Amino acid sequence: MEESFRDSLATVDDDGNRKWVYPKKPSGKFHNYRAIVSIILLTLLFSGPFIKINGNPLLLLNVIERKFVIFGSIFYPQDFYIFMFVMVVGIVAIGIFTLVFGRLFCGWICPQTIFMEMVFRKIEYWIEGDWNKQKALNKADWGPSKIFKKVSKHVLFFVVSFIISNTFLAYIIGIEELTEIITTPPSEHVWGFFSILLFAFAFYIVFSRLREQICTSVCPYGRLQGVLLDEHSIVVAYDYKRGENRSKFKKNEDRAAESKGDCVDCHQCVNVCPTGIDIRNGTQLECVHCTACMDVCDGIMDKLSLPGGLIRHTSEYHIKNGSKLSLNKRTIAFSILLLVLTVIIFGLLLFRNKVEATVLRTPGTLLQTQADGRWSNLYNYNIVNKTNEDFVLEFVLEEPKGVVQLIGDSTIQLTKGNKTSGSLFVILDETYPNRRQIPVVIGIFNKGERVDEVQTNFLGE
Ligand code: SF4
Numbered sequence: 438m439e440e441s442f443r444d445s446l447a448t449v450d451d452d453g454n455r456k457w458v459y460p461k462k463p464s465g466k467f468h469n470y471r472a473i474v475s476i477i478l479l480t481l482l483f484s485g486p487f488i489k490i491n492g493n494p495l496l497l498l499n500v501i502e503r504k505f506v507i508f509g510s511i512f513y514p515q516d517f518y519i520f521m522f523v524m525v526v527g528i529v530a531i532g533i534f535t536l537v538f539g540r541l542f543c544g545w546i547c548p549q550t551i552f553m554e555m556v557f558r559k560i561e562y563w564i565e566g567d568w569n570k571q572k573a574l575n576k577a578d579w580g581p582s583k584i585f586k587k588v589s590k591h592v593l594f595f596v597v598s599f600i601i602s603n604t605f606l607a608y609i610i611g612i613e614e615l616t617e618i619i620t621t622p623p624s625e626h627v628w629g630f631f632s633i634l635l636f637a638f639a640f641y642i643v644f645s646r647l648r649e650q651i652c653t654s655v656c657p658y659g660r661l662q663g664v665l666l667d668e669h670s671i672v673v674a675y676d677y678k679r680g681e682n683r684s685k686f687k688k689n690e691d692r693a694a695e696s697k698g699d700c701v702d703c704h705q706c707v708n709v710c711p712t713g714i715d716i717r718n719g720t721q722l723e724c725v726h727c728t729a730c731m732d733v734c735d736g737i738m739d740k741l742s743l744p745g746g747l748i749r750h751t752s753e754y755h756i757k758n759g760s761k762l763s764l765n766k767r768t769i770a771f772s773i774l775l776l777v778l779t780v781i782i783f784g785l786l787l788f789r790n791k792v793e794a795t796v797l798r799t800p801g802t803l804l805q806t807q808a809d810g811r812w813s814n815l816y817n818y819n820i821v822n823k824t825n826e827d828f829v830l831e832f833v834l835e836e837p838k839g840v841v842q843l844i845g846d847s848t849i850q851l852t853k854g855n856k857t858s859g860s861l862f863v864i865l866d867e868t869y870p871n872r873r874q875i876p877v878v879i880g881i882f883n884k885g886e887r888v889d890e891v892q893t894n895f896l897g898e
């Protein structure tokens with residue numbers, strides 16, 4: 438096979454300048470499925486900031502105030518270990534998913550592809566027409582029609598970018614704060630207003646100029662394809678065994694007798710590709726698995742009364758062996774592992790302790806005696822309420838025998854999503870604690886329900 442395509446990028450010419458990609462308007466079965474998936478995901482994305490669970494947003498990633506809400510549950514810096522675990526599991530899951538299903542995520546779920554292909558590209562087709570009309574318009578001299586089309590396209594691009602910017606900001610600062618920024622004069626929220634415009638401008642540049650370069654040159658996931666895929670990975674692939682020897686279609690020819698393959702070299706799969714590659718050269722890191730080439734090639738095969746699937750979801754192994762894609766042991770095992778990892782992630786997110794408490798002996802203090810002669814240690818506590826309920830908390834000494842005595846009130850009133858701190862005594866029933874370190878277990882109860890426990894040490898003599 439001709440390998441020279443590996444020496445250059447499809448979107449860069451010999452002088453190193455960018456080659457603008459004009460992909461042909463896609464249509465077909467897979468495009469329709471993708472449109473449905475995109476509509477569902479976009480609806481979720483844009484409605485997300487307005488959805489509340491027990492008064493909390495569905496998702497809030499407020500890195501500025503270090504407040505995170507996932508599925509209505511509040512997460513604090515104390516939950517960082519969950520975040521780390523989710524990150525590690527997530528990276529492993531992405532690796533396994535890619536190894537089995539290739540770059541399915543890029544073509545069907547990634548916001549970059551969905552916005553580019555299903556929103557911005559649609560606007561472009563609507564205003565400027567299909568690829569050949571876009572090419573002609575760009576070559577044409579400036580005149581009223583070209584100015585009107587270009588200005589209206591870019592104004593619409595910026596409006597959509599502005600809406601996306603507001604939506605993403607709503608996931609960071611919350612819909613209430615965003616509404617306040619939008620509804621009050623910009624002078625009262627200079628930084629908020631500036632952030633919205635900055636985000637909007639960044640999105641506008643990404644979708645009007647950078648486009649496929651994000652997937653082919655910027656996104657680290659795309660760059661990792663070489664190590665994440667193997668010959669069993671399911672990818673969008675051209676069946677070279679069936680397609681070669683490719684040659685142009687001639688009426689009434691007997692292709693089989695002339696040892697010609699089913700590929701009629703119509704170039705439609707290249708014309709429709711949003712990253713400008715020729716999938717017939719084999720799997721390439723630029724391929725985002727958008728399936729546009731599958732649709733267009735199926736259309737050509739249909740016209741020639743040949744079976745579809747010359748370009749299809751399959752693996753290099755199956756093409757090489759002429760076998761049909763089927764669920765093998767590896768796919769099943771990795772899919773089960775993926776499912777288990779997903780369940781672990783959701784389990785961690787959903788079944789955390791309701792409160793997070795730390796109790797540490799007050800620095801510089803030693804063994805003390807109370808007025809009644811019992812022995813005590815002084816501690817400092819910090820408690821975070823991670824729920825949407827108001828708590829009335831009590832500390833109960835569970836090991837060894839004794840009591841916990843709060844300094845101040847006998848209970849702690851802790852409203853939803855808040856934290857508090859204070860001091861307490863652990864008072865032992867023992868006559869004399871003659872050991873240096875005595876393990877202590879303190880149960881934390883909310884109206885009789887045990888919501889957390891803390892283990893610490895009591896300093897004896
Ligand atoms: S669309 Fe199909 S038939 Fe046409 S060049 Fe591509 S692979 Fe060959």
Ligand code: SF4
Pocket residue numbers: 673706709710711712713714715716723724725726727728729730731
């Ligand atoms: S090769 Fe096909 S699936 Fe890959 S990006 Fe191009 S059109 Fe999409």
